Amino acid sequence: MGNSLTQSSLTKKYVMAFAGLFLITFLFVHMSINMLVLLPATDTFNIAAHFMGTNILIKVFEVVLFGGFLIHIIYGLILQIQNWMARPNRYKIEGWSHTSPFSKFMIHTAVIIFIFLVIHLGDFYIKAKFLGQVEDVMIGGEAYHNLGALVIAKFQMGIYVIGYIVAILILAFHLHHGFQSGFQSLGLNHTKYTPLIKSLSTLVSIVLAIGYITIPLVIYFGNY
């Protein structure tokens, strides 16, 4: 990969774009599995979570996924610091130019998403994987981590529901710019397809936002 500090600005942007677009595919997989928690019994969700935690292929992919996160975060920070350094003296009045919405707040939304990610990993991933703090449930004579019960317990607390929804909305804002911006960074611009990619960017952020937000709302207001 070479030294990320001496790489050209364009190479760093390619890496950002590839990592970002890869992470979006993960968000869809994660959302699909999360949806299973809404089924009448949490067994399916627990079995799916167990599969994701133990399957050897998924485990390999988990390393790739963490790598993707790490690269996206580190490169994002390097690029942002360089951007701040490029204008040591700021304007008295700035930001009156017309710009693509949300694009000016990528680092701000990123910081909030990162904080959410740390809390989120602490609540579920680390508890189940390393601390063994998740109770077991017997399904078909086998013991599974009862992550479904944990999710439902969390989303019966109003503060969790609100925090989660805010975090997901901010993630959606990040993706609204990020998805289509990734294509531009990779040079994939075309008079016919770029408008389509921009619409797809809006669609991706809306679908992910609705998908993720539905879960806490259904649990909070439903009978679980």
Added chain:
Amino acid sequence: MNLTLKIWRQPGPDEKGKFVNYPISDVSPESSFLEMMDVLNEQLIAKGEEPVAFDHDCREGICGMCSMYINGRPHGPDDAITTCQLHMRKFKDGDTITIEPWRAKPFPVIKDLIVDRSSFDEIIQAGGFISVDTGGIPDANAIPIPKLNADLAMDAASCIGCGACVAACKNASAMLFVSAKVSQFALLPQGKIEAKRRVQKMVAKMDELGFGNCTNTYACEAECPKEIKVTNIARMNREFFAAKVRAEK
């Protein structure tokens, strides 16, 4: 029109600058922004004060010398024009107008509103040229060029190198300028010979000079007096990627 001008004054490159307020009265709404600045300077000279230093040359929007950052926008509150093409009718009586120099590390302030934009020249020197054989004049139609490419190259070549893209960008990125210069050659057969080396050299120089990175915010396109499109940036991203992938070492 009666106005208050809040102007950045800085005696020299290494000296501290500050904003100074100048009230100005009886400004004609028909005058251009630079004519208004001329009137101010005449008044300052009459009072024995130092006139405000600002860049200007052709005053008809083609040279790329004027460079003021007016009320938060390069070249002021209008689209697709340079400061010299801005007219005072765009402002209201009683307005306070804040005038700042371009702000970017590779554009250091020389004096007041004048910045050193020779970093753009350095980028051009790094690769913004083509090699041609000397000798007899070739036939103009010897090399067929698709009309679309000729048009796109001409659009890219209309960049006057004023630096508004850098000034507008929240990252002080020069991507629109560099991509316009890369594109105008990359689109034409004459520019293809050095295309791979050119894009790498110009990007490397841009990075070395300390311009920021592109975050696809597109403030550059919104403020460009020549309406250079960000599709040029995508073209440069493609050119650079292809050049890097195919490079022997």
